[in-house]
Amino acid sequence: MQLAKEVKYLIHKEVLLEWRSKYTINGVLLYVVSTIFTCYLSFVSLGDKLTWNALFWIIMLFASINGVSKSFLQETKGQQLYSYILASPAAVLISKTVYNTLLMLVLTTIALGFYTLVFDSFTPPDMVLYYVAVVLGSMSFSTVFTMVSAIASKAGNGGMLMAILSFPIIIPVLILLIKLAKNAVDGLPWENSYDEIAMLLVVNVLMVATSLLLFPYLWRD
Amino acid sequence: MHKTWWKILGSGLVIYTAVAGLLLGVPHLPILNETIRNLYFHVPMWFAMIVLFSISVFYSVKSLSSKSEIDDIKAVESVNAGIIFGVLGLITGAIWAKYTWGQFWSFDPKQNFAAISILLYFAYLILRNAIDEEQKRAKISAIYNIFAFPMMVVLLFVLPRLKDSLHPGNGGNPGFNSYDLDSRMRMVFYPACLGWILIGYWVYTIRFRIRSIENKQQHN
Numbered sequence: 001m002q003l004a005k006e007v008k009y010l011i012h013k014e015v016l017l018e019w020r021s022k023y024t025i026n027g028v029l030l031y032v033v034s035t036i037f038t039c040y041l042s043f044v045s046l047g048d049k050l051t052w053n054a055l056f057w058i059i060m061l062f063a064s065i066n067g068v069s070k071s072f073l074q075e076t077k078g079q080q081l082y083s084y085i086l087a088s089p090a091a092v093l094i095s096k097t098v099y100n101t102l103l104m105l106v107l108t109t110i111a112l113g114f115y116t117l118v119f120d121s122f123t124p125p126d127m128v129l130y131y132v133a134v135v136l137g138s139m140s141f142s143t144v145f146t147m148v149s150a151i152a153s154k155a156g157n158g159g160m161l162m163a164i165l166s167f168p169i170i171i172p173v174l175i176l177l178i179k180l181a182k183n184a185v186d187g188l189p190w191e192n193s194y195d196e197i198a199m200l201l202v203v204n205v206l207m208v209a210t211s212l213l214l215f216p217y218l219w220r221d
Numbered sequence: 222m223h224k225t226w227w228k229i230l231g232s233g234l235v236i237y238t239a240v241a242g243l244l245l246g247v248p249h250l251p252i253l254n255e256t257i258r259n260l261y262f263h264v265p266m267w268f269a270m271i272v273l274f275s276i277s278v279f280y281s282v283k284s285l286s287s288k289s290e291i292d293d294i295k296a297v298e299s300v301n302a303g304i305i306f307g308v309l310g311l312i313t314g315a316i317w318a319k320y321t322w323g324q325f326w327s328f329d330p331k332q333n334f335a336a337i338s339i340l341l342y343f344a345y346l347i348l349r350n351a352i353d354e355e356q357k358r359a360k361i362s363a364i365y366n367i368f369a370f371p372m373m374v375v376l377l378f379v380l381p382r383l384k385d386s387l388h389p390g391n392g393g394n395p396g397f398n399s400y401d402l403d404s405r406m407r408m409v410f411y412p413a414c415l416g417w418i419l420i421g422y423w424v425y426t427i428r429f430r431i432r433s434i435e436n437k438q439q440h441n
Binding site for chain 1: 285334337340341351360369371375376379
């Protein structure tokens with residue numbers, strides 16, 4: 001119960017801080033929109049459905065690395081000490097992950113809307129399944145990147161380390177996501193996608209469990 | 222394991238598989254022909270790699286609680302030795318693929334995922350280079366090593382089964398069990414796996430001893 005209270009308080013703190021400055025959400029939103037627009041200007045029109053799908057996930061990958069890595073990399077020593085004294089490590093990790101998932105959900109939803117608006121030739125026939133893929137994507141990106149950004153921030157060597165460490169871990173997840181999203185683009189019935197959805201959920205649970213086990217060691221300096 | 226009997230056993234087994242693997246009879250099958258002998262040289266590399274990476278995770282877990290420098294050196298040196306076997310596994314696989322599939326690197330899931338799992342461990346080594354302070358380096362790299370290990374298991378054993386692969390034993394292709402009707406290949410394959418695992422362990426112990434001597438000299 002103590003844990004739930006701490007998590008709730010910390011999420012409230014994160015949202016409040018974000019609401020006051022609105023820096024991360026607006027920054028990453030502008031990043032996504034300008035990337036999509038750059039792609040639109042350089043591709044003009046996309047050749048087929050596969051490229052449409054792949055391009056969307058590549059844009060989302062880079063946007064989420066930028067968005068989620070803020071969570072630990074940008075905190076000052078004082079802020080970290082504040083939550084260190086106040087809450088248990090598990091609460092810090094869970095609250096960051098939940099907050100990042102919410103952030104990514106808002107972001108990917110807006111990005112998907114803008115993406116289908118600009119590249120309107122291949123809107124997936126099964127939009128609900130595509131949105132399921134987007135939700136699962138936001139979840140997996142935030143579970144993996146939150147832990148990796150904690151590792152990168154403790155190593156004290158920001159951006160490049162974050163990319164190197166997270167890519168090999170996220171690639172298998174990304175392959176599953178692209179496969180699931182492709183099923184939606186092809187308009188296949190839902191039965192064909194249960195394998196991927198189950199696999200993504202299992203990977204997420206695995207990542208959260210290992211993060212929860214390891215984070216206390218990382219957090220204590 | 223300071224005794225020498227297992228080193229002699231390992232070398233003996235590897236010499237035996239090199240000779241017997243090239244000379245003993247194998248089933249004659251279309252497309253595969255004599256390349257089936259690659260089984261003795263390609264598959265044991267992955268077994269040795271998995272064993273070495275498991276040793277590394279074991280010592281990473283241990284070093285998190287014991288905070289001893291020796292455990293940290295053991296973890297990194299078993300990764301170093303494991304990477305050698307992983308790269309050898311990729312190379313032997315690619316050469317075999319050239320003669321059976323027609324290309325060194327055809328977009329096969331099994332090849333791609335194996336390459337990504339090697340990337341994981343290169344990232345681990347780069348993470349170590351990025352941190353100067355020794356105790357901090359031991360702690361953070363141990364955490365990344367443990368975090369990456371389940372992902373490597375997913376990459377090597379789970380994901381290739383969801384995809385269509387040309388690799389034997391995957392995607393409806395028969396594995397070697399179904400070729401080896403008269404158990405001739407087993408007589409070479411099992412000793413080869415054991416031999417290469419022992420050699421891999423030996424490489425790791427030598428690397429560990431060199432590293433600890435270097436460390437001692439630095440501290441003096």
